[in-house]
Amino acid sequence: MRKQNLTDYYKVMFTEYPDVVSVEQLSAMLGGTSNKSIYRLLKSGEIQSYIIGKRYRIPKVSVIEYLTGLQKSVS
Secondary structure, three states: OHHHHHHHHHHHOOOOOOOEEOHHHHHHHOOOOOHHHHHHHHHHOOOOOEEEOOEEEEEHHHHHHHHHOOOOOOO
């Protein structure tokens, strides 16, 4: 059931954003959250991200999981 809910959310949330977003785009998606707070979420693993080169890249699905509470528990 989790996968189906996530698929439904993905179809309607943040459709104007690409599948992988930057820190700046993530800030906008979270309503203008400060970069300091964004980096804290990324470093703690609350929102899954990848570092490519020297920049964070965040799968849009990770943002949706975080906002809907469907993310996996952080160990």
